[in-house]
Amino acid sequence: MKMVNNWINIIQDYLLPPTCILCENPGFNSQDICQPCFNDLQKNIHCCYRCAEIFETPNKTPQLCGHCLNKKPAFDETYAPFIHQGIIRYLIASLKFNRQYKNARLLGYLLANYLEKTAEKPDLIIPVPLHKQRYEERGFNQSIEIAKTISKILNIPFDSKSCIRQRNTAHQIDLPAKRRRHNIKNAFLVNRPINVNHIAILDDVITTGSTANELAKVLKKAGIVRVDVWSCSRA
Numbered sequence: 357m358k359m360v361n362n363w364i365n366i367i368q369d370y371l372l373p374p375t376c377i378l379c380e381n382p383g384f385n386s387q388d389i390c391q392p393c394f395n396d397l398q399k400n401i402h403c404c405y406r407c408a409e410i411f412e413t414p415n416k417t418p419q420l421c422g423h424c425l426n427k428k429p430a431f432d433e434t435y436a437p438f439i440h441q442g443i444i445r446y447l448i449a450s451l452k453f454n455r456q457y458k459n460a461r462l463l464g465y466l467l468a469n470y471l472e473k474t475a476e477k478p479d480l481i482i483p484v485p486l487h488k489q490r491y492e493e494r495g496f497n498q499s500i501e502i503a504k505t506i507s508k509i510l511n512i513p514f515d516s517k518s519c520i521r522q523r524n525t526a527h528q529i530d531l532p533a534k535r536r537r538h539n540i541k542n543a544f545l546v547n548r549p550i551n552v553n554h555i556a557i558l559d560d561v562i563t564t565g566s567t568a569n570e571l572a573k574v575l576k577k578a579g580i581v582r583v584d585v586w587s588c589s590r591a
Contacts, residue, residue: 377458378443387465388458397466398439400590407565408436408590429565430572431557431583437470440561440589448560448588452498460498463560463588464505471586472510478584479552481507481514482575484559484567485544487524502588503558514558518550519574528567536566544571546578553581563591 374383376390384391402411404421407429411421438444444463451459483499491497503514522545528536555575557568562585572583 377462385465385469387469388462389466393443397443398441400436400439403436403590405433406431408434408562408585408587410439410590429569430576431565431568431585433475434562434565434568434585434587434590435467435471435475436562436585436587436590437467438589440563440591444589448498451501452494452560455495457496457501460501461505464502465509467502467586467588468506468509471506475556475584475586476554477510477512478554478556478582479512480550480554481512481556481558481586482519482571483514483516484557484571485516485519485521487521489524490521498560499558502560506558506586512556515550518548519544519546519571521545528563533564533566536564537569540566540570542570543567544574546574550575550578550580554584555580555582556584556586558586560587561589561591562587 374386374388376383376393377388378393379390381390383389384394400408400410402414403409404411404424405418406420406424409421409423447459447463450456451463481503483497483503486494486497497516500516506512507514521543523543525539525543528539557571559568562568568585575583
């Protein structure tokens with residue numbers, strides 16, 4: 357299957373060469389971003405392995421942050437390769453609020469390439485659900501759009517039906533950390549059996565981890581043994 361996908365990529369790159377969506381120079385690695393723009397992405401290298409909180413000083417071995425030491429979150433590990441600033445922030449914001457769907461494909465490629473080298477492969481990907489009203493207002497779920505690319509590259513199914521957002525919560529971005537936890541409480545519901553052991557929650561950005569933690573709680577209660585968090589960036 358991987359050999360077939362490689363040939364498909366070669367043919368596609370020949371017929372439709374990848375072009376950087378930031379500066380319009382030729383892309384690389386079948387991605388719509390050039391090498392210089394990729395080099396400008398701020399990498400989240402030194403971080404907590406459980407929640408990906410950014411450390412101020414480098415860590416040579418896997419470490420936990422103070423928050424995770426004080427209270428273990430419901431999820432097991434977080435993979436967030438980029439810091440939510442500059443180019444990544446622009447790509448996510450313009451996807452989310454200006455419907456730049458091409459950004460979802462690039463974000464999916466960037467995250468999938470990182471995960472392929474670092475993460476244990478789960479049985480299923482669950483994009484963070486939007487409430488029905490929010491979905492109708494926006495017209496799409498950015499996490500689902502990113503998941504489509506990751507699912508294809510890593511050959512992992514994604515499920516956008518088995519877990520729903522049953523409460524239309526206020527935007528998390530407008531709230532301080534404590535209110536985020538209260539705001540998201542009991543927001544999610546698993547509405548049908550999920551017969552796997554290992555799930556990756558997929559989101560565009562993780563800030564305090566409140567949303568991922570609440571969703572992971574619901575999934576663990578539904579019988580999921582391991583829940584990881586995959587995110588394009590960490591704020």
